[in-house]
Amino acid sequence: MRLGYAIPLVIFFALAVALYVGLGLKPRDIPSALIDKPVPTFDLAAVKGRDKGLATADLNTGEVSLVNVFASWCGPCRVEHPLWMDVQAAGNVPLHGINYKDDPDNAANWLERFGDPYTRTGADRNGRVGIDWGVYGVPETFVIDRQGRIRYKHVGVMTRDILDDRILPLVRQLQEQKQ
Amino acid sequence: MTWASALKAIAMAFAVIGFLSLAPGTPSALAQSTIDVPLEDLSEESRAKALFKILRCLVCQNQSIDDSNADLARDLRVLVRQRIAAGDSDDQTVGYIVDRYGDWVLLEPPFKQATLILWLGPLAILILAVGGIALRFRRRTVEAPVAPAPLNADESRRLAELLDDVDTKDGTS
Numbered sequence: 584m585r586l587g588y589a590i591p592l593v594i595f596f597a598l599a600v601a602l603y604v605g606l607g608l609k610p611r612d613i614p615s616a617l618i619d620k621p622v623p624t625f626d627l628a629a630v631k632g633r634d635k636g637l638a639t640a641d642l643n644t645g646e647v648s649l650v651n652v653f654a655s656w657c658g659p660c661r662v663e664h665p666l667w668m669d670v671q672a673a674g675n676v677p678l679h680g681i682n683y684k685d686d687p688d689n690a691a692n693w694l695e696r697f698g699d700p701y702t703r704t705g706a707d708r709n710g711r712v713g714i715d716w717g718v719y720g721v722p723e724t725f726v727i728d729r730q731g732r733i734r735y736k737h738v739g740v741m742t743r744d745i746l747d748d749r750i751l752p753l754v755r756q757l758q759e760q761k762q
Numbered sequence: 763m764t765w766a767s768a769l770k771a772i773a774m775a776f777a778v779i780g781f782l783s784l785a786p787g788t789p790s791a792l793a794q795s796t797i798d799v800p801l802e803d804l805s806e807e808s809r810a811k812a813l814f815k816i817l818r819c820l821v822c823q824n825q826s827i828d829d830s831n832a833d834l835a836r837d838l839r840v841l842v843r844q845r846i847a848a849g850d851s852d853d854q855t856v857g858y859i860v861d862r863y864g865d866w867v868l869l870e871p872p873f874k875q876a877t878l879i880l881w882l883g884p885l886a887i888l889i890l891a892v893g894g895i896a897l898r899f900r901r902r903t904v905e906a907p908v909a910p911a912p913l914n915a916d917e918s919r920r921l922a923e924l925l926d927d928v929d930t931k932d933g934t935s
Contacts, residue, residue, distance in 0.1 A: 616865075684833070714834075714838070714841060714859075717862045717863050719820035720820075720821065
């Protein structure tokens with residue numbers, strides 16, 4: 584019976600801990616419904632001035648690849664852009680770009696001015712393919728495995744830390760797996 | 763003084779505009795290529811409207827796509843109207859969007875194994891609390907009616923003395 588008095592205290596501390604943990608969660612990080620699912624069916628023409636478009640088949644070649652959703656109107660895309668130039672220069676994994684709801688001239692100018700890190704690009708003019716990919720906040724980055732399944736999704740600006748600690752190790756791990 | 767504050771306000775406004783243009787998920791007007799127009803069939807339009815209210819805008823998060831002005835919300839409204847016009851049922855239309863964005867896109871979480879605690883937790887806590895209170899009160903009502911034992915002769919005499927004492931004190935003062 585004497586322990587009964589401790590119950591409210593225990594409940595209080597349990598709640599306090601739960602709410603404290605909740606404070607650290609980011610509501611922007613919505614769990615993707617597409618993890619471990621095959622990439623959506625789509626076929627996009629290349630960004631203006633380029634000839635290699637992006638379609639489902641290009642992500643299903645038995646190779647691990649990265650897909651980056653970007654746009655010239657998106658400030659954070661400019662911030663993460665040098666990282667993609669590095670990935671391209673290193674040449675360890677092909678990087679493809681989906682140009683989301685962009686003006687063709689702006690997109691072409693953006694890639695010419697800052698450099699084009701993408702092996703293939705797809706121009707998603709009306710954002711419909713973006714919806715199929717579950718895109719809600721550009722930039723977004725996807726890791727695609729050898730079987731053409733989405734294995735990881737990062738929403739928001741890519742940082743050196745996330746790239747080196749999560750994305751590239753996952754890419755290496757997936758590349759080591761047999762087909 | 764007023765000039766200075768006016769200038770300050772203008773500078774602030776420019777700073778805010780500059781910041782907003784850098785924020786993620788804010789496409790320029792140039793990028794618009796889908797137009798948000800109601801369906802001609804009124805019953806289809808009212809079905810679409812009802813679905814807008816249960817679908818979350820993923821950019822502004824606590825608004826439905828019916829309330830939101832975000833670009834993505836408009837695209838989703840266009841998509842819902844297209845699916846309905848193409849003959850999809852309400853469930854098929856919502857399912858199409860849930861397949862891409864997950865349960866999170868629904869403002870009301872579905873009732874399933876992963877959400878059992880969410881839906882039944884408050885009810886369980888209420889039952890526990892009411893049960894606990896009921897138990898306590900039952901114990902108390904059992905204890906309360908026990909009448910005190912009557913005074914024996916010795917005790918009655920002392921009580922009378924004490925009462926007399928009080929009376930005389932009252933009288934003298």
